[in-house]
Amino acid sequence: MEIQRKAYNRLVKWKKESNGKSALLIEGARRIGKSTVAERFGEREYKSYILVDFNKASKKVRDNFETNLNNLDIFFQVLSLEYNKPLFKRESLIIFDEIQKFPKARESIKYLVADGRYDFIETGSLISIKENVDDITIPSEEEKLKMFPCDFEEFARALGEDVLLEYIGKCFAEKKPLEDHFHKRATRLFREYMLVGGMPQSIVAYVENNRDFSKSDKEKRKILDLYRDDIRKASKRYNSKVSAIFENIPGYLSTHEKKIVLTEIDKSNAATFSKYDEPLFWLDDSMICNLCYKCDDPNVGFALNKNDSLVKCYLCDTGLLVSLAFSENEIASNQLYKAIMEGKISLNEGMLHENMIAQMIRAKGRKLFFYTEYDAAKHRNSMEIDFLISNESKVNFKVFPVEVKSSKNYTTTSLGKFKDKFKKRIGESIIIHPKQFAVDDGVMKVPSYMAWCI
Numbered sequence: 001m002e003i004q005r006k007a008y009n010r011l012v013k014w015k016k017e018s019n020g021k022s023a024l025l026i027e028g029a030r031r032i033g034k035s036t037v038a039e040r041f042g043e044r045e046y047k048s049y050i051l052v053d054f055n056k057a058s059k060k061v062r063d064n065f066e067t068n069l070n071n072l073d074i075f076f077q078v079l080s081l082e083y084n085k086p087l088f089k090r091e092s093l094i095i096f097d098e099i100q101k102f103p104k105a106r107e108s109i110k111y112l113v114a115d116g117r118y119d120f121i122e123t124g125s126l127i128s129i130k131e132n133v134d135d136i137t138i139p140s141e142e143e144k145l146k147m148f149p150c151d152f153e154e155f156a157r158a159l160g161e162d163v164l165l166e167y168i169g170k171c172f173a174e175k176k177p178l179e180d181h182f183h184k185r186a187t188r189l190f191r192e193y194m195l196v197g198g199m200p201q202s203i204v205a206y207v208e209n210n211r212d213f214s215k216s217d218k219e220k221r222k223i224l225d226l227y228r229d230d231i232r233k234a235s236k237r238y239n240s241k242v243s244a245i246f247e248n249i250p251g252y253l254s255t256h257e258k259k260i261v262l263t264e265i266d267k268s269n270a271a272t273f274s275k276y277d278e279p280l281f282w283l284d285d286s287m288i289c290n291l292c293y294k295c296d297d298p299n300v301g302f303a304l305n306k307n308d309s310l311v312k313c314y315l316c317d318t319g320l321l322v323s324l325a326f327s328e329n330e331i332a333s334n335q336l337y338k339a340i341m342e343g344k345i346s347l348n349e350g351m352l353h354e355n356m357i358a359q360m361i362r363a364k365g366r367k368l369f370f371y372t373e374y375d376a377a378k379h380r381n382s383m384e385i386d387f388l389i390s391n392e393s394k395v396n397f398k399v400f401p402v403e404v405k406s407s408k409n410y411t412t413t414s415l416g417k418f419k420d421k422f423k424k425r426i427g428e429s430i431i432i433h434p435k436q437f438a439v440d441d442g443v444m445k446v447p448s449y450m451a452w453c454i
Contacts, residue, residue: 002040003150003158005037005154006151007145008040011037011045011145012045014143015045018119021113022113022141022142022143023109023113023120023143024121024122024142024144024145025122025142025143026121026123027144027147028125028146029125029149029287029288030226030288031200031223032148032198032200035051035053036200038095038123039095041121045093046119047091048085048088049085049092049094049095050085050092050094050095051083051097052095052097052105053097054098055097057102058082060078061078061079062104064079065102065104065105069108069111072111072112076118079094092117093121094112094118094119094121095121095122095123096120096122097123097124098123099122099123100125100126101124103135105122106122107136107137109122110137110140114141122142125230125286125287126286146287148287148363149197149198149199149317149359149363150198150200151452152190153452155193155196156189158203158207159207164186168186168450171437173453176437177438178447180436183436183447187449188341189449190447191340191343192341193319193356194319194352194353195319195337195341197216197317197318197320197322198318199317199319199320201219201222202223204219214331216319217322220319227246227286227288230288231243231246234282241276241278241279242282245279245283245313247324248260249289249315249324250324250351252312252313253312253314253351253355254325254348254351257372257381257384258312258354259310260312280311283313287316289313289315289316290314290315290316290359291312292311292358292368292369292387293368293370294307294310294311294369294371295370295371295388298369298390298401298425299399299425300394300397302367303367303369312358312368312370314355314358316362317359318356343434350407352406353405353406354406357386357387357451360451360452361387361389366389368387369388370385370388371383371384373417383421385402386402386404388401389402397425398425398426398427399425400426400430401418401419402431403415403432405432406434408433408434410431410433412431415429415443419442428444430443430444430454431445431446432446432447432451433446433448434447
């Protein structure tokens with residue numbers, strides 16, 4: 001089956017606007033579909049294309065970058081002969097896949113784009129990790145596109161729910177709830193997405209096996225093993241710390257505050273965030289995880305007021321989080337999935353819902369920030385806002401506090417305190433919950449399946 005990806009439209013736009021004056025670098029975590037969408041684009045939008053996969057490129061292809069860049073006629077001839085594909089001026093695409101495995105190819109983009117004969121797309125993960133870029137000059141001719149796991153819209157369309165999706169979007173635009181029947185159907189669809197996740201292999205396995213959760217789980221575990229393998233190959237200076245953070249993500253997210261606690265990783269008194277800069281950077285740059293930092297003062301430019309010592313770490317895909325959090329034996333019986341689908345699970349289901357909203361915000365291209373205020377007298381937080389988003393305006397800045405509720409019964413104490421403290425900065429307060437859409441006392445209450453519309 002084919003999953004329609006939004007990134008494809010971005011590629012079409014790039015081709016039209018760049019007109020051969022830049023290459024496109026598609027960044028993203030492993031197994032999110034970067035190569036697939038690039039190859040599909042080459043097949044449909046060009047007379048011919050060549051995909052050079054640096055996981056398995058021959059010595060002759062690699063040597064080509066060392067010996068023939070000064071003679072591009074020979075350079076392109078080698079590629080054409082090696083891949084048995086003709087190249088046509090301004091009608092062919094060359095894809096450098098897994099380019100982090102061969103940084104020299106990335107450096108060569110400067111000369112290849114200047115030549116102007118063909119279009120170039122690069123795909124890769126771990127693109128900016130120091131060991132991949134230390135010895136090369138990063139080409140200014142690159143445009144970058146960050147690609148994420150399939151979002152809720154892409155998942156819904158893959159399951160043939162286009163009509164329901166359009167109805168959800170229409171109701172949000174009109175600020176009204178769905179009819180009860182469709183609310184239940186949309187809620188179920190969102191729970192399916194939460195469990196299957198947005199990794200293409202997981203979705204395909206789920207759909208092609210009559211919505212069998214165990215089949216998607218097998219694919220997700222293969223992906224988690226790939227991530228672990230990547231972590232093992234990270235610099236020896238910090239790979240054990242990266243691994244410890246990665247494996248502990250379900251533990252962090254199941255706590256009330258959900259933030260990383262270094263003493264759970266490193267029992268020594270020397271465990272400080274300054275020593276975890278590189279591991280956190282690695283996880284963030286690999287796009288395996290979505291880091292969410294505390295913003296001390298929600299004002300113009302959240303990043304200018306971020307607190308590096310208070311960070312939450314969400315997994316890039318909530319379906320992967322389910323498979324990371326539970327053993328194969330727990331999932332094999334399907335009882336776990338049944339409990340989650342029916343909303344009867346005993347664990348902190350908020351972990352899954354919050355990770356999902358973090359994933360959806362990142363898919364919109366936004367960084368993640370949260371806000372807390374500590375009450376020293378009571379030795380606990382007196383105010384907690386899960387996420388902060390803004391209208392990104394410099395002259396009329398507004399912040400939109402977002403709280404995620406997994407239960408139908410909840411309080412809004414923190415949201416009220418936040419509104420009182422930052423009155424003039426508040427655009428609209430948002431609660432994402434399992435109930436119907438409603439606007440109550442200036443608070444927009446949005447069902448989880450409608451969060452993509454915000």
